[in-house]
């Protein structure tokens with residue numbers, strides 16, 4: 001992946017602006033900050049609404065996994081010795097651990113579709 005001359009960030013080729021001279025090897029964000037392009041010319045620089053929608057989609061995808069990991073951490077550190085709640089919570093965590101892979105598998109296509117819908121179309125110019 002190429003390196004931006006201005007911010008030294010490494011991004012996929014689609015995030016770079018096109019042109020020669022001062023526009024060579026400049027990422028979209030630096031191009032806007034330096035006045036080389038307008039916001040409309042950087043399709044992969046997401047606006048705030050799109051960022052929020054993408055973050056929400058990713059959170060919905062990985063939230064249950066993180067919650068389960070936190071639940072196991074809590075059970076191991078605090079609840080494993082508590083009677084009878086330790087056993088109840090262990091049963092719930094075990095059930096959730098069994099159901100989580102199925103949930104991830106069944107909603108994988110929906111997640112991929114949502115992310116594709118929330119990714120702006122980008123035509124890569126010839127030679128890039």
Ligand SMILES: [Zn+2]
Nearest residue numbers: 004007027030
């Ligand atoms: Zn940059």
